[in-house]
Amino acid sequence: MKQMAVVSGKGGTGKTSIVASLAALTSGRAVYADCDVDAPDLHLILLPQIRERRQFFGIKRAFIDSSKCTRCDSCQDACRFAAIVDFQVNPALCEGCGVCKLVCPAEAVEMRECLAGYAYLSDTRFGPLAHAELFPGEEASGKLVAMVREMARDLAAMHKLDLILIDGSPGIGCPVIASLTGVDLALVVTEPTITGEHDLERILDVAAHFGINTAVCINKYDLNPEAALHIEALCLERSVRVAGRLPFHSSVVEAMVLGRAVVENGGPVADAISEMWGVLEKEI
Amino acid sequence: MKISIASGKGGTGKTLVATGMAVSLASPGERRITLADCDVEEPNAYLFFPERTLLERKECLVPVPVIDEARCTYCGKCSDVCAYHAMAVLSETVLLFPELCHGCGACTIICPEKAVSETSRSVGEIFRAQSGDVEIIWGELALGEARTTPLIKAVKDGAEGETVIVDCPPGTSCSLVESVRGTDFCLLVTESTPFGLYDLNIALRVLEKMNIPRAVLVNKSGMGDRKVYEYLKKRNIPLLMEIPLDRKIAQFYSRGEIFAEKMPEWKAKFAGMVREIEEMIS
Numbered sequence: 001m002k003q004m005a006v007v008s009g010k011g012g013t014g015k016t017s018i019v020a021s022l023a024a025l026t027s028g029r030a031v032y033a034d035c036d037v038d039a040p041d042l043h044l045i046l047l048p049q050i051r052e053r054r055q056f057f058g059i060k061r062a063f064i065d066s067s068k069c070t071r072c073d074s075c076q077d078a079c080r081f082a083a084i085v086d087f088q089v090n091p092a093l094c095e096g097c098g099v100c101k102l103v104c105p106a107e108a109v110e111m112r113e114c115l116a117g118y119a120y121l122s123d124t125r126f127g128p129l130a131h132a133e134l135f136p137g138e139e140a141s142g143k144l145v146a147m148v149r150e151m152a153r154d155l156a157a158m159h160k161l162d163l164i165l166i167d168g169s170p171g172i173g174c175p176v177i178a179s180l181t182g183v184d185l186a187l188v189v190t191e192p193t194i195t196g197e198h199d200l201e202r203i204l205d206v207a208a209h210f211g212i213n214t215a216v217c218i219n220k221y222d223l224n225p226e227a228a229l230h231i232e233a234l235c236l237e238r239s240v241r242v243a244g245r246l247p248f249h250s251s252v253v254e255a256m257v258l259g260r261a262v263v264e265n266g267g268p269v270a271d272a273i274s275e276m277w278g279v280l281e282k283e284i
Numbered sequence: 285m286k287i288s289i290a291s292g293k294g295g296t297g298k299t300l301v302a303t304g305m306a307v308s309l310a311s312p313g314e315r316r317i318t319l320a321d322c323d324v325e326e327p328n329a330y331l332f333f334p335e336r337t338l339l340e341r342k343e344c345l346v347p348v349p350v351i352d353e354a355r356c357t358y359c360g361k362c363s364d365v366c367a368y369h370a371m372a373v374l375s376e377t378v379l380l381f382p383e384l385c386h387g388c389g390a391c392t393i394i395c396p397e398k399a400v401s402e403t404s405r406s407v408g409e410i411f412r413a414q415s416g417d418v419e420i421i422w423g424e425l426a427l428g429e430a431r432t433t434p435l436i437k438a439v440k441d442g443a444e445g446e447t448v449i450v451d452c453p454p455g456t457s458c459s460l461v462e463s464v465r466g467t468d469f470c471l472l473v474t475e476s477t478p479f480g481l482y483d484l485n486i487a488l489r490v491l492e493k494m495n496i497p498r499a500v501l502v503n504k505s506g507m508g509d510r511k512v513y514e515y516l517k518k519r520n521i522p523l524l525m526e527i528p529l530d531r532k533i534a535q536f537y538s539r540g541e542i543f544a545e546k547m548p549e550w551k552a553k554f555a556g557m558v559r560e561i562e563e564m565i566s
Contacts, residue, residue, distance in 0.1 A: 009326045011294010011454035016479065038457040039292045039486065041479040060367065080347075080388050092461060092494070097367050097388030136489040139458040142430060170294040170454050171325035174430035194540035195299065195328040202326060202427070209428045223531075224538040250507070256478055257509045 001156055002284045003164040003183045005035070009199025011170035013189040014219040017252050019167040020045040020261040021273045022280075027126040030163035033152035034131040035145045035179040037117070038138075042167045045261055048122030048129050056132065056147060058116030058140035059096035062089045068108035075100035075109065092137065116140060119147050121155060128155040141169075145178035163284070172206045180212055185284050187243065189217045192227035200231065204238060215241045215283055217276060220248035243283065244276025286448040287561060288467040288496075292483025294454035296473045297503035297527065299323075300537055302451035303332045304544040308554035309447055310417035318445030321422035322463040323453040324408060324435045330422050331540050333415035340412040344423065344438045345404040347387035351378045355399035362391035362400055383429055408435045410442060419445055436462045447558075456486040464491065468565050470498045471524065477508035481515060488521070497565055501557075504529040522564070524557050 006015045006022075019042060023032050034042040062083075064075070069087050076084045079100055083093035089100075091114075101109040117134040130151040132144050152164050168179035180186055186207050190200040200216070207214045216235050221228040228245070235242050251267035263270040289302040299321075306319040321329040330336060349362070349371070360373040370384035371391060382405055392400045408425040421442050423435040436459060440450065452463040464470050470491050474484040484500070491498045499522040502512060506529045516523050527533065536543040544550040 008294075010328075011326075012296060013294075038455045039294070039483040041293070041482055044478045044482060078389070078393070080386075092465075095367075095386050095388065097386060097390055098365065099388050099390045099393060102365065102390055102393055134457055136456050136486050137458070137461045137493055141455075141457045171323075171459075172427070173325045173425060173432050173459070175457075176325075177428070177430055191538075193538035194331050195326075195537075198328050198331060199326040205427050223534060227538055253477055253507050259478070 001153070001162045001164065003166060004185045004187060004280065004284055005166040005168050005179050005183045006187045006189060007168035007176060007179060007203060008170050008189045009172060009203035010190065010196050013191050013196065014252070015189050016041045016167055017256065017262055018189060018217065018273060019165060021263040021270065022165055022277055023126040024261040024263045025274060025277045026163060026165065029161060030127055030165050031152050031156045031159065031161050032124070032127065032129045033148050033164060033166045034129070035148055035166050035175065036169040037132045037134045037141050037144045037148065037175065038169070040131055040133060043131055045256065045259060046124040046126065046129055047259060048120070048124050048131065050120050050122045052121040054119045055115055056117040056119055056144050057113045058138055058143060059114070060111040061091050061094045061096055061114050062098070062100050063110050063112055064089055065108045065110065068106050070106045072105060074103045074105060078103045117144055119144065119151060121151055127161070128159055130155055142174035142178035145175050172202055180207060180210060183212060185280065186212050186214045187217055187280060188214055189219055190231060191220050192218060192224040192231060194227070197227065197231055197234065201234065204240060215243040215280060217244040217246065218242060219246045221245045223248045241283070243279040244272060246272045285562065286450060286467040288450040288452055288464045288470045289473060290452035290460060290464055290470055290487060291454060291473045292456050292487035293474065293480050296475050296480060298473050299329050299451055300503065300543070301471070301473050301501060302449050303329055303542045304550060305554050305558060306418045306449050307542050308544055308551040309558060312417055315446040316419065317417060318419045318421060318443045318448045319451065320439050320443035320448055321420070321451045322436045322439050323451060324423035324425045324432050324439065325453060327422040327424055329451050330411070330413060330420050332542050333413065333418065333420055334540065336413035336415040336420060338411065338413045342410050343406040344408050344410055344435045346407050346434050347389070347402045348382050348385050348405045349380065349391050349400050350403050351380070352399045352401065355397045357397055359396065361394050361396065365390045365394045386431070407431065410438050412442065432459045433462045440466065456483065456490055460487065460490060461494070464494065464496055467496060469561050470496050472498060472500050473503050474500060474512055475504045475508060476502055476510065476512040480508070481512045484512065499524045499564070501525045501527070503527045524560060525553065
């Protein structure tokens, strides 16, 4: 089974629009996974029929039983996250370490599992989709990404499909690392801006750190051709293949508004994505 | 006064707005303006200030355990108590995975042999620079690190200006929560597209839960559909500004130039918006 993740250092470079189009191009041959669990948008194009919903438990959180609490201060002193004030736990600050339970002489602290989101197994017009929603402001997005990826692997085995396409999140932290672990190829989407280039270098460094094979897509390359050439040179220097160059065109947003993939609607960007997929398919 | 600039979706224009606001408020002899970039995974607000002078650069240190193997009996209690699976005890060795450690201290407390003590390790760096009348502070997460919150907290603690503009990371999870916590007002930057609206709604729910006063700025207006506007009207959420989809603005941005410096009418608009925010929170 082969897995490809679409990621970006900088946000808003076009990951989800590209994944939706790749889903249309691989229709019936792949499983899709939306691993941008705290801003999941792939479902807005893939329009899934949800088949199964699973609960996601993130970190445990401490609860203090006020009837047992002797107000001795031990937990407040020991908590490194300043999550306990007036013998009450602030759930937004609690990281679930359990130190308060450990130091409480009155056994007044209980660590409880907390529902932090849902993961879904769905059908779409292109094939099976694993996706999720993390409740607003929750932690442990990396753990939910791992859960979605495991569900995608199960779907692939069940449907005898040997390709998984992953829509990742921006950045280089916890959910990104969880999206990249063990993939055969990471497609890094960037744009020809000074911030796009800076963020591209950081994510390429992270991918190299974990030994992951990468390719780059320059989206909106004609917005600043000079900056695009700069990115091409940077990729050449790092021996990273530029697999696609997509023009800046209104057809991307027009397709999004209609709930369609760019390649379903056609246009110059659709053609460029199809061409890019030809390159990526060989790479995987 | 601390104003955070956030968005659920990435690439909606947080940094464009945060840098524009910072230069529009800054003037000699006036209150000190600090731009605090809390997107520690991909910090890039400082790129818009090429003439900055670096004032300070320091490591962000977090606690991490060290095992005294001479005392350790490999009983496994530290590994059992660790909520983050940052330790594994094999028959004759203790494995530590520092990037998973939250530095809570549970292993030190539970060890019956007093074999666990603490040292510190760096999870990234904090930078402070001055450019004209704007002070910029940002954090840079070390490669391979998963946890952003200690570094975000350090950036915010270091932002000392009388007016602080906090540029937040994208998303709606713990990094956003840590970045907006303690700010007096949050301006959410969105675009009027289905993706923009979906993620805006999640981000607004985070701010409602945290009880932070909030309003919205629509960037790249003129593209997409009208649904964000309908949503704001229905939910009675103030729309403070619209920045049009304009190739000229996008090109200034792509070159690392602050568009409000190049199109000075925007400086007055940003300053006016901040006055409006001040009225809303007073």
